[in-house]
Amino acid sequence: MTDRKVRWGILGSAKIATNHVIPGLKRASLCEVHAxxxxSEDKAKTAANQFAIPKYYSSYEQLLEDSEIEAIYIPLPNHLHAEWSKKALEAGKHVxxxxxxxxxxxDVHELIKIRDKSKRKIGEAFMVHTHPQWLxxxxxxxxxKFGGLQAIQGFFSYNNRDPENVRNKFSQxxxxxxxxxxxxxxxxxxxxGEEPQKVIxxxxxxxKFKVDKMATAILQFPSGPASFTSSTQLVPWQTMHFFGDKQRVEIQIPFNQPGDFPSRLLVDDGSDVTGYPEEIVIPPADQYAIQGDEFARAIIENLEVPVPLENSLYNTAVLNALFRSGETGTWETPKV
Ligand SMILES: NC(=O)c1ccc[n+]([C@@H]2O[C@H](COP(=O)([O-])OP(=O)(O)OC[C@H]3O[C@@H](n4cnc5c(N)ncnc54)[C@H](OP(=O)(O)O)[C@@H]3O)[C@@H](O)[C@H]2O)c1
Structure with missing residues (x-):
């Protein structure tokens, strides 16, 4: 055990930061939120007061200059992620x-170069990656007993038609x-545990918004297909299903699992269509606190971060290939 804590700075008063990540970092054992x-100075001050954060700044640049801060959490709109990640690494911070x-x-290749030069840690905040239900x-x-993973199906939707929301702004x-x-x-x-060879x-x-309100995708992996639909204008729902020779596994709330609510995995061998699947209940876990602690542990013990840039490179390549496929109407190969 260590009593060393990583001192964090937060860039922006984003909803994800104030609703989930700051409370998670405050609950985590290896983290403290420093600034x-x-x-807007008002927004910075309000958030600092709300969470008893010792310092606040009215510009992102000022926060990066604070030599007491070791790690930066970036919850800005998507088009600013790479730019501020680079600036934070260059300021000597973990990101x-x-x-x-x-x-x-x-941009991911450039980040890899800057990471290697700066010798700082950087990772993508896929909090699900370290949630006990996914492990x-x-x-x-x-x-x-499962009989080999051969197919995946997923669905993730919400209904948000607010023109001011970052999700509905193409340029962001x-x-x-x-x-x-x-x-x-x-x-x-x-x-x-593989990369898809082709996607469609x-x-x-x-x-009006010029952004995708629904996307349906197939990713062809060496072991089988993964297919999913995502939508920003449908009844909110989320599920992920995994299929093997002998069993299927379903994660009931795969992504927005509340930290104070047990997770449920359903396991079924299909032998009785009228029967109930076996239910595995996992105790409540704050995935944002776990994410903070695992990232902090990587800094303190000089370990690999949970989602390194090499992983992000493939995710970005797949998403880019899916958009290309939407234009060409054909299978596309992810290009890293
Ligand atoms: N991991 C998760 O569970 C999860 C969940 C939701 C969202 N996210 C991600 O978190 C990020 C933020 O999402 P959010 O819903 O929290 O967004 P949001 O509430 O709109 O926050 C974005 C913040 O970025 C800052 N900002 C800087 N330049 C901006 C600009 N040009 N326009 C708008 N805001 C600007 C603003 O902070 P200031 O005004 O204080 O400077 C704003 O509060 C997105 O990348 C999203 O993908 C992750």
């Missing part, structure tokens, strides 16, 4: 950046595939 910056960390693979799901599909990297389709892509790659997708675009 928050906002473009945990929200998904998607970049909108093209060129359990992975061990279930790897068990003899909006749209459903970047916002939530990135999760089935990341988790399918995680569960197969069909998109429905919002005429």
């Amino acid at each position: 928050i910056a906002s473009r 945990l950046c929200e998904k998607p960390i970049a909108l093209n693979t060129e 359990r799901a992975k061990s279930l599909v790897q068990s003899q 990297g909006g749209g459903g595939l970047w916002d939530i389709g990135c999760y089935p892509v990341h988790t399918a790659r995680f569960m197969f 997708a069909s998109f429905n675009y919002d005429q």
Whole structure:
């Protein structure tokens, strides 16, 4: 055990930061939130007061200059992720950046170069990657009883038609595939432990916002297909299903699992269509606190971060290939 804590600075008073990540970092054992910056001094001060954060800044640059801060959490709109990740690395900080960390693979390659030069840690904030329910799901599909993972199906939707929301702004990297389709892509790659060889997708675009309101994709992995639909204008729902020779596993709330609510995995061998699947209940876990602690542990013990840039490179390449497929109408190969 160590009593060393990593001192964090937060760039922006984003909803994800104030609703989930700051409370998670405050609950985590290896983290302390040292400062928050906002473009508005009022917002920075309000957030600092709300969470008893010792310092606040009215510009992101000022926060990066604070020599007491070791790690930066970046919850800015998607089009600013790569830019501020680079600035934070160059300022000598470790960086945990929200998904998607970049909108093209060129930016990820540049981040890798800056990371290697600066010798800082940087990772993409796919909080699901270290959630106990996903670790359990992975061990279930790897068990003899499951019979080999051969197909994945997923769905992730919400209903948000607010023109002011970052998700509905094309110029800010909006749209459903970047916002939530990135999760089935990341988790399918995680569960197969492979990269897809080719992908195909069909998109429905919002005429006013010019962003995808629905995307349906197939990713062809060496072991089998993963397919999913993401949507920003449907009844909110989320599920991920995994199919083997002998069993199927379903994660009931794969992505937005509340930290104070047990997780449920359903395991079924299909022998009785009228019967109930076996239910595996996992105790409540705050995935944002776990994410903070695992990233902090990587800094303190000089370990690999949970989602390194090499992983992000493939996720970005798959998402870029899906958008290309939407234009060409054909299978596309992810290009890293
Ligand atoms: N991992 C997860 O569970 C999860 C969940 C939701 C969202 N996210 C990710 O987190 C990021 C933020 O999402 P959010 O819903 O929290 O967004 P949000 O509430 O709109 O926050 C974005 C923040 O970015 C700052 N900002 C800087 N330049 C901006 C600009 N030009 N336009 C708008 N805001 C600007 C603003 O902070 P100041 O005004 O204080 O400077 C704003 O509060 C996205 O990348 C999203 O993909 C992750």
